[in-house]
Structures are given as structure tokens and as C-alpha cells.
Amino acid sequence: MNRFFSHLKQPFTSVWISLGFVIGCIATVFYYQTLEFTVLTISIVIVSVYFKPFLNVLLGFICAICWIAVYFYTFHNFEIPKADEKYAHSAELIIESIISSKQPQYIKAKIIKFNDDSYAHFRAPSAMLSVNSSQTLLIGDTFSASINLKPFRSTKNFHVFDNERYAFTQRIFFKGKVLNKELVITNNEKQSTIINYRKFIKGVYSNTTLQWLYYALLTGDKSLMDFSDKQLMQSLGLSHLLAISGLHIGLIFGFGYLAVRSLFKHIKYVSDQTKNLSVIYSAVGFFAAFIYVYLSDFLVSATRALIMLGCYLVLYYLAKQPLRWRSILFALVILLIINPFNVLNAGLYFSFTAVAIIFLVVRKIPISNTSFFYKIASLGLVQLALFLGLLPLSLYFFHGVSLAGLVLNLIAIPLLSLIVMPSLIIITLLSSVFDMGISITFFDACLSYVFQLLTKIPVFIRWLNIGNTDSIFVVFYYITFLIFYLVPYKWLTCIPFSVLLFNYLVAEKPK
Template identity: 55%
Template structure:
């Protein structure tokens, strides 16, 4: 025990309090009101009773809880004064951002006044609003209007982008519609410095092919990037270069530090010996970094990196040979004090883990004379360390890893640091005085050639899709790294690995699953077995651009590394077939050949076939004069369970089917989303389901499922689930039964009311 305690020699009290604060923030935000939070709290209490330093950890833990409570009630707890859906709120609205400039416009706005109550802009809630007025509104405008408003709530699915959490992080509490056709708009003052700066960047680089890259590097704004640009950078492992982070802030600091230093040297400025020139040089670099962050409109990643720089800079001049890891810890505390809900942001973990790894590797590197070989070796070691340390969290958030990124970054990071960023800064500064378009175009052509060479790398060597691991495995991986690196008892590092292994070996794994995704009004389902998938319907598409296929289905397939063997469209209504064309565009066209050999606009084939030992029977029809009753119906049988997927059939088709086929099923998708035109008592008595799933929109215009349909299924004691209420619904089949899980219960947080 004495040996153990010697390794925890009297660190500053502030360090232990800071550590407790970080643990408290993460535990409270993610696990409050759960068993995990109780276990963590009791563990901290027990540790503080036996180890004196843990009393300070406990203090930090309590401070974190208090900070979260205060922050939540100050900024996130605003409630609508009237909960009636049809109530029109008089409001004063400030336009933060115009999301879509086309009529009707879609804006992100701050509610400065609501229902007669003035709200200070510091704590005013934000809302996403649709505006269909005769005037076009712009960023910075203010106007009074009547608005229909309700709590922000969107679809909820597992392992895909969560709009509810994203809106919460942006403090968007409501969504609604401006009811006025005529608005009295108070236009904002002249464009801000930030807007002028961004317009200047667009003009300066408008004739270049990589203007999206330069604009992102200099402003932090990725709005000029296409989807293809983002995919390319991600597959090459270069996405981190586009977010203003510690690398960029460090480069700005270094550039202006050196510029100031050599300016003083060249000009041979004489100063008194009492003046600390290093402080002067570093202050110039710090000020330049601040301006850079300001021009990025205090982008979260940029602000976080600037706080880290500030902490390191202050500690350097205040303390004698300060430990670098302390500056990282204090910076983390500062970020969480500003907003403890920053723990929801993935960039927080990438940034701080990356900086910590760089510091630790540099500290362990042998002290040798600096030459190009030693620098190259150091870069290689750092890059390998970053690749290994960030891999668990990369798999969690991206369900894959860039294979060539490990090598490309050895070229890209020095190139960005020594050439690209300094040249961009120089070009930007000179362009404020004189037009140097030929130089810019030449620079762009050289960089374009380099990017084309990288883009020519075959996809199979660029990106490896890996199924998203459980969070437990992520935690186990990092505990293993921490114990192996820091603990004197390195053999203990085997414990978290053993816990993860036991969980993997003994956690029951389903034989197969049915996923009914939450897509609003529509239907999108997926059968999953042995890493193979069968898709039945694709949900809606809006304006032929936005599709649930892109936002839900494809991300889910990637997160679980599934191969799609077959795809089926029940019928051609947009809420079922809207995303099919996008699925084909994404490269899944061959999956339609079995059931739609003559094209996706034709009815499915009626056939029986084996899908990984599941017996699939499809029933097609062309006897009816409406698309709904001609829906392709699917019966899925296994020794453990039978499922019936029904499309939009009505009572007429139901009666026809039960007369000619045996359709008894344990789980059924209610026909036509639970409409009263379907689910006749004859059909329900014949199928006799144990579980019924209604795929509907939350507070949709048709109010599905119908109360009469719910009552009819209730009469046979069937358990009912509704995607509008429960989010994505997953039926997992095991040897001895099945289990139903829902997204809103599985992946909900205490601070987001569903």
C-alpha cells in the first residue's frame, strides 16, 4: 500500500478537484438517474473515506453536479407558457442563421420576447422556424410575429445521427412556424467584421478549385464543402485538418511568435534587459490566435483549442517548469465550466486525447540532436501513437478507420504546418492590399495535383468499415491504456480487457433482428441476420433531395457493417418508396434484382426463398385499382418466430390474403400505419399477433394509429409499439424467445424530454 501511495505524491489540491470535476461532469450528463451514476457516486464516496486526496475529488464531483444544475436551469429549462398546439405566440425574433433561403425560408432564431415576456439575450431560447412571408429575411434581422411553437422533437434511431442531441447542444429548444405573411423587419446594422472577413475570403479564392479547403482552414466554416469533398477528406484521414483545432491554433501562435521574434531581430530593436522578450513574442502569438478564433465566430473546436493554449501559456509564465498535463486538465475544466454539456461533443475527446498523447510521446522521446531524421522519426512515433489512441473513439463515432491516414498524415501535417497555412496567411494579408490572383491560382494548381494523387488511391485502401463497438469496449480500451502507461502495477491493465472479453463471450447475441426505423410518416424496415440485411421500404423523400435513406438507413448499415443482399418496395407511395432512388444512387442497386427484376417502379415478385435460414414469402397483387392494396406483403418465418410486414393494405386485401394464405404471426407491422381503413377484426383474429408495431409520425396530420385500431389490437391483449412515441423499434430473436427494445428508452438522456 505504501508503494502505491508513493506514486501519488502530494499533487496540488486543484489537480484533484479538477479531476473530480471532470469525472462529475461526464457521470452526471451521461448517467444521472441511472444505476451507473449511483455506482460511480458510491465509489467516489468510498474512495474519499480511505484516501485523503479523494476528498478533493469528491469536492470536484459535487461542484460538477452543482454547475450542471445551474447551467441547465439557466439555459435549457425554458418552458412554453401555453401548451396548446394551436396557440399563436406573439414573439420578437432575432435571426441567427438562414438555413434555407428559398421560400418558405427556414431559419435558426433567438426568441427575445415570447407571449409578452422579455427574455435576456444571454439566456434566450432558440428555435427552428419556417417563414413563408413576402419579404426575404437575412442574418441579423429582427421582427415581431405570431408563431406556432412546440418543443423541439425529431425522429429517434439507434446508432445514427441524433438531431435531438444536436439541437440541445445548439440550445435549440423549440421548432415552429411564423404565421404572418407581412413582416415589419428591422434590418441589422452593417455586416459584422466576421461576415465581411468571410466574404473577403470567398472573393479572394473564388477562382480556385480548392476554395472550399482554403475557406474552411481560414474561417472554420465548411458550408462551401460538398458531400463528396467531406467523404474524400474522411476516407483519406484528413477530416481533422478542416476543423479549427489545436493544430491550427498552434500554427497561428507559432507563425506570429516567430514573425514577431525575427522582426525584432532584423530591426535590431534595443530593449531593457528587464523586459522579457519571450513574453512579448508569445503574447503576440496569443493575440493572433485570439483574432483567428474571433474570425471563426468562436467556433466550438477553435474556442476549445484557444482555451488549451491560454492555460499552457499562463502556466508557463506563472509556474516553474509546469507539468504539461496540468495545463490540459485545467483547460478541460475551463471548457466544462463554460458549458458542462460540452461532454456531448465528440470533438472534445478527440482534441484532448490527441494533445495528451502528443505531450506524453514527446516526453518519452530520447533527447538527441535535432536533424531531419530525428524529426521524421518523432513524427512517425507521434502519428502511430495518435492512430492507436484515437482508434477506439474513431470506431464509436465513424464506424470505420482510414487505412492510409496513418501514412498520409505524415506528409499532410508537416505540409500544412510549414507550407499551406503560412502561405494562406500570407496570401490573405497581401490580398487586402493588392490583387495576386495569378499567384493564388498557381498555388491552387500545385495543391490540386497533390490532392488528385491522394484521391486516386483505391477506396479499399483508403477506408475500412468496422461495426460500431459497444461503449463498454471503448471504456475498457482507455482504462487499459491508462493503467499500462501510468500505473506502477501494469499487470492490472489486464482487468478491463478481461471484463470486455467476458461481456463479449457471455452477452446473449440475437439469432436475427427486425428493425423498424423512426422515419416520421412512412415505413422503413430492415431484417438483419449473420451480417446480412434485407430492406423492406425506404421511408419518405422530400423535394427529391432530403431522404431518410441518407440520414437513417445508410448510416445504420455502416455502423453495423451490414451487407445488403435484398431490397423490397411494398408500393410506390412516397412515404414507402421515396428513398429507393437514393439507395440505388448510393450503390445498392443490385439488391433489388430478386424482387424487382424489371425495375423499382414495378411490383415485387411473389416468391419463396431462403434468407440465411429465414423463410421469406412475398405476396404481390395487381388486382386492385389503388397502390395501397397492391402492396407487397412479406411473411418471415423462423423456428423461433414469425413476422408479417404488410405495407399499406386495406381491409379488402386483408380479407383476400387470409382466405388464401396462413398468415399467423407473432409480430406484425400494422397495415397502413394503423389506419382505421385497415386492421379488420377478421384479419386480427386470423393473424393473432403477440406484438404490433405502428410506424407513424409524431402528432401527424392523420393521427395514426387510429384509436379504434389500437382498441381492436388491445382486445386480443397484443402489446403495441409506436415509432412516433418509442422511436426506432428493434425485435431481437433468441433461441428461447424474443425481446423488443426502443430507441427512446435505450438512448435517451435525462435532460431531453421525449
């Protein structure tokens, strides 16, 4: 077997181990203690016996299983006494967010002390609590109280949003109520930088029509959005613009990079040839992106994009090849080391699939042609590839696809990249020194007009509901694509397509 594969170019050992780690994380989280997990494990062991490079895959696979076990028992293994054993528990809590300020108030709180046990802030579990008190609660406040807790449970239905899974990923393990009517609250007099920043953004754009849009783009918090606005953005295929991700991180990085480079040119800085100034530009750009992610309170999507950017820069300046695919793989591994249960987050699959598609398409586009119409055509090609590449994920997770989004993103992404985000950054920075009321009013009026045009798009071309999509369709869709792209014999794509068709014909149909 080793001789059979000896003519192929072998990847680096780190790539094999990383691949095994990713496979191990997905298999363990989704299939642990199932027949599928057993079959996959035995298959990897058998292949490793006959093909030595797969020993590194097996090593990564085993490391993933061990790491998930350690992570689970460190951050997710919390138990409380049964209700018939003890009803009230003494606890010290920190308010993370206020879900509802109406009586009784509903909050998300981090439990830093429970009975006689104390937890570090990074490890402390969270709980959703009802507080029947007239006292005003603020984010960041600490209070001690008697609480009644029970494990977080919710009604589970097929093909709808899974509240329990979401709570698990957010480390919300309990729900209950605070038994005290009067609370001894320790106000956080020195508000955190993040809270002060969000208050500042709210104040700057307080008199605008699209305050929710500016607040979401600058902080990553969508709490100011109405349900109708969320539905409209999703139906138009533009909701990804509101989630801080690779596009936003790239814009902030580019802003910092170009700002420092322009500054160096303006002051006519001269350095010896041994210094690579682009490293300094990139370092400042990455620091600006890090500050942006920090102010967003390290949202999962923002952190994911920052890690990918960091891997890309490191590999670029170390001149390692192949650059793009290794940066994607290493970023994914780092993200799963930080939290292996990120595989439960749908955004993970959208982000990495989108980046992989962009890399695939860009490498096929010649860079010699610099005409304006050629760039527009290239942008359209990338958008079409993203639409087709992300189509199965959209059908599986959202049970439909936005038809208008295929065209609207060709306009919205350049508009956001070249006008909206740069304007918001400049206005926000200058607002800390000058009164930018007139500029904000003019800017808001222009965007409000554009937003009103979006509301006039007919409903039947906004969103196409398909219904429930089986996961086997998603898997075989991407298998077919990989065979078509990687294998010289294109007719082999008929194999997964035939299997999918056979499964559809013999599967029992719902009555």
C-alpha cells in the same frame, strides 16, 4: 488508509478538485438519476472518509453537480405553452443562419422576445423555423412575427447521428413556422465583423477551384463544401484538418510569435535583462490566435484549443510543474465551466486524447538527435501513436477507421503547416491592399492537382467499416493502456482484457 498512501507523491489540491469536477460533470450529464450515478457518488463518499485527499475530489464532484444544475436552469430550461392552449405566439427574432433560401425558407433564429418575456442575447434560446415569405432574409436581420412552436424532436435510431443531442448542445430547443406572410425586417446595416470577414474571404477566393477548402480553413465554416467532398475528406482521414482546432491555433500563434520576434530583431530592439521578451512574443501570438477564433465565431473546437493554449502559456511562464498534464486538466475544467454539456461533444474526447498522446510520445523522444531522418521517424512515431490512441474513439463514433489516413497525415500535416496555412495568411493579408489574382491562381492550381491525386486513391484503402462498437470496449481499451503505461507490473493489463473477453463471451449476441 492515509498512512498507506503517505509515501506517494500527492498532487496539488487544485488537481484533486479539478479531477473531481471533471468526473462530476461526466457522471451527472450521462448518468444522473441512474443506479450508476448513485453507486459512483456513494463510492467517492466512502473513499473520502478513509483517504483525506479524496475529500477534495468529493468537493469538486459536488461543485460539478451544483454547477450543472445552475447552468441547466439558466440556459436550457425554456418552456412554451401547449398548442391546445395557445397556437400563435408573438416573438422578436434574430436570424443566426439560413439553412435553405428556397421557398419556404428555413432558418435558425435566436428568440430574444417571446410573448411578454425578453431574453439577453447570450441566454436567448434558438429555434429552427420555416418562413413562407418572398422577402429576402439575411443573417443578422431582426424581425417581429407571430410564430408557432413546438419542442425540437426528431426520429431517434441507435448507432446513427443523434439530431436531438446535437440540437441540445447548440441550444436549439424549438422548431416551428412563422405565420406572417409579410415581415417587418430590420436590416442590420452595420454588418458584424465576422460577416464582413467571411464576405471578404469569399470574394478573394471566388474564382478558385478549392474555394470551399480555403474558406473552411480561414473561417471554420464548411457551408461551401459539397457532400462528396466531405465524404472524401472523412474517408481519407483528413477531415480534422478542416475543423479549426489545436493544429490551426498553434499555427496562428506561431505565425504571430515569429513575426514579432523577427520584427524586434530587424529593428535591433535592445531591452534590459529584467524583461522577458518571449512573454511579449507569446502575448502577440495568443492575441493573433484569439482574433482567429473570434473570426471563426468561437467554434467549439477553436475555443477549446485557445483555452488549452492559454493554460499552457500561463503555467509555462509561472514555471509550474508538471506543466503538460496540469495544462490539459485545467483547460478541460475551464471548458466545462463555460459549458458543462461539452461532454456531449465527440470532438472534446478526440482533442484532449490527442494532446495527451502527443505529450506522452514527445517526452519519450530524445531531443539530442537533430538529423532530418530522425525527425521524420519521430513524426511517424507520433502519427502511429495517434492512430492507435484514437482508434477506439473512431470506431465508436464513426464505426470505422481510415487506413489511408495513417500515411496521408504524415504528408498533409506538414504541407498544411509549412505551406498552405502560411500562404493563405499572407495572401489574405496582402489581398486587402494588392491584387493577388495571379498568386491565387497559381496556388489554387497546385493544390487542385494534389487534391485530384487524392481522389485516385482506391476506395478499399480509404475507409474500413467495422460496424457498431460498444462503449465498454472503448473504456477497457484506455484502462488497459493506462495500466500498461503507469503500473510497473505489466501483467496487470490482463485483468481488463480478461473482463472484456468475458463480457464478449457471455453477452447475448444479436440474432
